[in-house]
Amino acid sequence: MSHGTVVDLFCGAGGLSEGFRQAGFRVLAGCDFDDTAGKTFAATHPEATFLGGRIQDVTVAQLLRVTGLKPGQLDVLVGGPPCQGYSVYNHQRGVDDPRAGLFREYLRLVKGLKPRWLVMENVAGLTSIADGGIIREIEEGMTSLGYKVDYKILKAEEYGVPQERRRIFFIANRVGAPIEFPVPTHGKNLKPFVTIWDAICDLAPVENGGKEEPQKYVAAPRNPYQAELRGNRTTAPNHSAPKLGSVNLERLKHIPSGGSWRDIPYDLLPEGMKRAKRSDHTKRYGRPRKTDLACTILTKCDIHWGAFIHPEQDRAITVREAARLQSFPDSFEFSGSRTEQYTQVGNAVPPLLGRAVANKLIDIDALKADKAVA
Template structure:
């Protein structure tokens, strides 16, 4: 039995009642919390500043105490007191500080610089860790953060507090998520160290995730049947893209928009995957906040002449089929929530390893006390 299989079996043998507590910083729509819950953590507190994200989170996690607040104004000890936690009692502090300031998509296009004020939010994760001294930490972000000096400062701060940190770049497709999505992952254990899980599942495909859904017009799900409006010219362009993985590049230069004909050797390069179709039997490309807009990436359905729907995007992220995303501010804002979320299955794989480490440490402590 592999270490990963053994770890999963250990988690499965635990009682159904969650024994480990967690707080989700920068919770967004709740992808992190879904993954933590699936790994048998009880998420007791969450924080985010975005009202629409909070609306989505509370619709799906009604029992979690949520702070809709700028995390920089939130006092960790006041939060802990309200949750009934003492310093050192929390099992897991998890979070994904907003990553747009580090995104290579934006920095390549020079629309976001390293001076983006959101970059400083990485230090808030360290501030909460220092105040609460949880037993373990889980942080995820875009790969570019790993090269930033702020990440080095965070690790140094955590190590001074007694945490052993392990970090690396992993792909969500290696953990059963039907999407290629590279992420920086950091795991830390107070007074110890946890190794990263590098691969746990066979790759899932677009077909596995959305192949069984009805045509949107035949669905009563508002996240699947929201429709789209295209000009005749754009609709004809979509219809011409070859099925099952086809690309607009195959249509020839005359069929392309001028702004899409740029190549990497020219300023402000275009993105070659725009107006491309997903492939049925491969994982989806990385979803973004523009995941229902075919001009933003390879977001066309493999065979139907349309972009993927919000429900399809959510399933490709690994959300449960009944997970709710609000349409109160329109479908494109809902798409941002989905595209910016963490894939729950990816989170779960890392959180299960943390759960095993914490449970093993707790059992050893009990055993040691009994031997005295």
């Protein structure tokens, strides 16, 4: 049974739409400028049409044609306009950055498609840019098109994702339904957080710089998380480690579980880090404990920038391990070069977080239908 239809703007590899699909929605189309991510989306969403190219060139007529819908019939328009122009790391460019205007393209398509619900996600740092100016513009834009809107910062780990990740979600509708956000399922007095080791311990050991080929699992699924992400697969794709140079391998030998750059002997530190305060760069060259949550998965799982060293092996985490920490099923095979694969994983909304949001919309719609009947 389908709970409704979805179009995903700025879909990337399809993390948000995968969450909606897992909740029972039918994904009809996805749009993205990144053709390599589009290949991943197309391969993993065979029921949907992928539209490449600039969002500015995507028309309402085109989306109605490929979905077979009329204005007002689409149930949910989802998407995360790229945020580099207004991420927490880029205060200078703020509102004037052309990329910051991409949410206006989202609103342009809302105006023509008239979906029942809107779900837009972005970096949590959006709240601090231009004193909240972008937040206000998004709210005012949605309100002016007849939508009731609210937003909240959600923590991925509270919904079963084995990673500390904060994202802002705007939820809006034009059908008079209340706006509610999913209630956390994991954390204190709830289910325990899913740890790094819960997520990856069934994946085969791999060599630093080993060759790219699907790897057999080393054990039966050891917990429900692994069982769900594996499905009926017998091998894990995208599970090969990038090649680290000899000086980095030497550094890794000194970093214990829970350790970081501070454990590297001074003479082995990169030049730029020899002057660093010990209170700085806390995640650099981090080797997380098995019982930790992963740090935020970035578009580069570079050990120089974060805690991306494998808990046991002297290597960086693989694309598949990063995907597991983002809650992607192993059936997702990421296209392109390894660099492009890491980018697709790091840019994505964790599917389990998307699914929690999707399930909340289903609950609200069911409640609204019950009230209408009553």
